Amino acid sequence: MAGDDKFASLIGSQRPQATNIVIFGANGDLTKRKLLPALAHMHRWNLLGHDCRIIGVVRQKWTHAYWVSYVHDELLKFFPEAVLNPASWQHIAEKLELVSGDLGEAETYQAIADKLHAHDGRKNALFYLAIPPAWYETVAQHLHTAGLNDESEGFRRVVIEKPFGMDLHSAQGLNRSIQSCFDESQIYRIDHYLGKEAVQNLMVFRFGNSVLEPLWNRNYIDHVQISVSESLGVGYRAGYYETSGALRDMIQSHLMQVMALVAMEPPVSLAADDVRDEKLKVLRSVRRFQAGALQHRAVRAQYAAGEVEGEVEGEPVAAYREEPGIAPESTTETFAAVKFYIDNWRWQGVPFLLRTGKRLPHRVSEICIRFREPPQKLFKLSEENVRNNELIFRLQPDEGMQLTMTAKQPGLSMHLRGVKLDASYGMAGSGMPEAYETLLHDVMLGEAGLFSRADEVEECWNIVMPILDAWKEQKDIATYAAGSMPGCDADVPGMDELLAGCQGGWRDLSRH
Ligand SMILES: NC(=O)c1ccc[n+]([C@@H]2O[C@H](COP(=O)([O-])OP(=O)(O)OC[C@H]3O[C@@H](n4cnc5c(N)ncnc54)[C@H](OP(=O)(O)O)[C@@H]3O)[C@@H](O)[C@H]2O)c1
Numbered sequence: 001m002a003g004d005d006k007f008a009s010l011i012g013s014q015r016p017q018a019t020n021i022v023i024f025g026a027n028g029d030l031t032k033r034k035l036l037p038a039l040a041h042m043h044r045w046n047l048l049g050h051d052c053r054i055i056g057v058v059r060q061k062w063t064h065a066y067w068v069s070y071v072h073d074e075l076l077k078f079f080p081e082a083v084l085n086p087a088s089w090q091h092i093a094e095k096l097e098l099v100s101g102d103l104g105e106a107e108t109y110q111a112i113a114d115k116l117h118a119h120d121g122r123k124n125a126l127f128y129l130a131i132p133p134a135w136y137e138t139v140a141q142h143l144h145t146a147g148l149n150d151e152s153e154g155f156r157r158v159v160i161e162k163p164f165g166m167d168l169h170s171a172q173g174l175n176r177s178i179q180s181c182f183d184e185s186q187i188y189r190i191d192h193y194l195g196k197e198a199v200q201n202l203m204v205f206r207f208g209n210s211v212l213e214p215l216w217n218r219n220y221i222d223h224v225q226i227s228v229s230e231s232l233g234v235g236y237r238a239g240y241y242e243t244s245g246a247l248r249d250m251i252q253s254h255l256m257q258v259m260a261l262v263a264m265e266p267p268v269s270l271a272a273d274d275v276r277d278e279k280l281k282v283l284r285s286v287r288r289f290q291a292g293a294l295q296h297r298a299v300r301a302q303y304a305a306g307e308v309e310g311e312v313e314g315e316p317v318a319a320y321r322e323e324p325g326i327a328p329e330s331t332t333e334t335f336a337a338v339k340f341y342i343d344n345w346r347w348q349g350v351p352f353l354l355r356t357g358k359r360l361p362h363r364v365s366e367i368c369i370r371f372r373e374p375p376q377k378l379f380k381l382s383e384e385n386v387r388n389n390e391l392i393f394r395l396q397p398d399e400g401m402q403l404t405m406t407a408k409q410p411g412l413s414m415h416l417r418g419v420k421l422d423a424s425y426g427m428a429g430s431g432m433p434e435a436y437e438t439l440l441h442d443v444m445l446g447e448a449g450l451f452s453r454a455d456e457v458e459e460c461w462n463i464v465m466p467i468l469d470a471w472k473e474q475k476d477i478a479t480y481a482a483g484s485m486p487g488c489d490a491d492v493p494g495m496d497e498l499l500a501g502c503q504g505g506w507r508d509l510s511r512h
Contacts, residue, residue: 022127057099155186185448224353282344301490
C-alpha cells in the first residue's frame with residue numbers, strides 16, 4: 001500500500017465536513033505543541049477540506065501576517081514537514097484567520113460571529129477551549145450570548161480540555177453552567193488518553209475477537225495494573241500541579257477512563273452513548289472509599305532530589321519542593337497508587353491497581369492484565385521462570401500489545417523460559433495519528449465515543465473524593481528519590497500492602 005493510502009486506511013475513509021476551527025488560546029502551549037501539528041497533519045492527509053479554516057483567538061493585537069508567521073515558526077519546531085514543503089505550507093497558511101480580543105469581552109465573540117457569517121456555505125464551527133480552566137464557563141456563556149451555539153446554519157461544538165473541575169462540586173457546577181449554554185451533544189470533554197491507538201485497540205481486541213471473552217473475568221484474571229510513569233518533573237506546570245497533584249491530574253481522569261474500558265461489558269453498539277453507558281455502569285460499580293479507612297487502598301508520595309534517566313548523568317535533579325513555583329512545605333503528591341474493586345458479577349474480588357507519578361525511572365504507560373497462575377505446578381524445577389501470563393497494552397512508548405507466555409527452553413532438559421508474543425504497531429514516526437489528531441477528527445465528524453460524558457466525569461470525582469478529603473488533612477507525605485520507583489526500588493509505606501492478595505509484584509516498567 002502506498003504511504004498515503006496506508007494512512008488514509010488508518011484514520012478512516014470518512015471526510016469531515018468543512019469546519020471553522022476556532023482556537024481560544026491560540027498562542028498557548030497546547031495549541032503550539034499539539035493542536036497546530038495535529039491540524040497540519042490532518043491537512044497533509046487531506047482531512048481538512050478546502051473550506052476548513054483555522055481561526056486563532058489571541059488577546060494581543062496581532063496582525064494577520066504576524067499570526068501566519070507565528071504558526072509557521074511553531075510548526076517548524078513541532079512538525080517541520082508541514083512547512084518545509086512550500087506548497088503544503090501555502091495551503092495551511094490560506095486557512096489561517098485571526099481574531100484579536102479578550103476572552104471576557106463580548107466584542108471578541110461578535111468578531112468570531114462576523115467571521116463565520118462572512119464564510120460561504122455551511123457555518124460549522126468547532127470551538128476549542130485551549131485556555132485556563134477558570135475561563136471555560138465565561139467563554140461558554142459568551143458563545144451562547146452571541147448565538148454561536150445555534151446550529152441552524154451548521155453544527156456548533158465546544159471542546160473542553162482537562163481538568164474538568166477540581167472536585168465533585170466544581171465539576172457539577174461546570175457541567176450545569178456549560179449545559180445551560182450548549183446541549184450535551186455539542187460538548188466534547190477531551191481525555192487525550194482515549195485518543196491513543198492502543199486504548200482504542202483495547203476495545204477492538206476485546207470485542208473483535210472471541211478468544212478473550214471467556215477469560216476476561218475473575219475466574220482467570222488475577223488483577224489488573226494500569227501504570228503511567230513519567231520521567232519528567234513538574235516543569236512549567238508548577239502553578240497548576242500544586243493545586244492538583246497526581247490523583248486529580250491523572251487517576252481521576254485518564255486512568256479511571258482506561259479502567260472503565262478494560263472492565264466494561266460489550267456495548268449494544270459503538271454509538272457514543274452505548275459505549276458511555278457501559279463505562280458508567282463500571283464506574284457506578286466501583287467499591288466506595290471511606291475517608292477513615294484508606295489503608296491498603298491508596299498511597300501517595302512526593303519526589304525528593306535524585307537522578308533521572310535522560311537528564312544530565314550524575315547531576316541530581318531537584319526535589320519537588322525545590323522546583324520553581326512550588327511551596328517549600330508542599331504536600332502535593334507527585335505519585336499516587338490506588339486499589340479499586342469493581343463490585344459486579346464479572347470483576348468481584350479482582351483488584352485494579354492504578355499508579356502514576358512524575359520523576360520515575362521511565363516514561364512508560366501501559367495496561368497489564370495479569371492472569372492467574374496455572375492451578376497445578378508441574379514444572380517445579382524451573383519454577384522461577386514460570387510467571388503469570390500477562391497481556392500488556394502499551395500506550396507509550398511503542399504503542400502495541402504483548403502477551404507473555406511460558407515456553408520450553410530448546411534443549412534436552414525441561415527448562416522453561418518466558419517468551420513474548422509481541423504485536424508492536426511498529427509505526428511510530430511513520431504517520432500513525434497522534435491522539436489529538438484522532439480526537440479533532442472525531443469532533444469534526446460528530447463522533448463522541450472517545451469523549452467523556454458529564455455523568456462519567458462526575459462519577460469519577462464522586463469515587464475519588466474521600467481520598468482527596470483524607471489527603472487534604474494529612475500534614476506530611478512520604479518521599480521517593482527522583483529516578484526511583486515506589487514499591488520497586490523505593491520504599492514507600494503502603495505500596496506492598498496495596499498488592500495484598502495479588503499474584504506477582506508490581507510490574508517492572510523497564511521490562512519492555
Ligand atoms: N499544555 C498541555 O500539554 C496541556 C495538556 C492537557 C491539558 N491542557 C489544558 O489546556 C488548556 C490550555 O493549556 P496551555 O498549557 O496551553 O496553557 P497556556 O500555555 O497558559 O495557554 C493559555 C492560553 O489562554 C490564553 N488566555 C488566557 N487568558 C486570556 C484572556 N483573558 N483572553 C484571551 N486569551 C487568554 C493565553 O493567552 P496569553 O498568552 O495572552 O496569556 C494562552 O494563549 C488548559 O486548560 C490546560 O489545563 C494542556
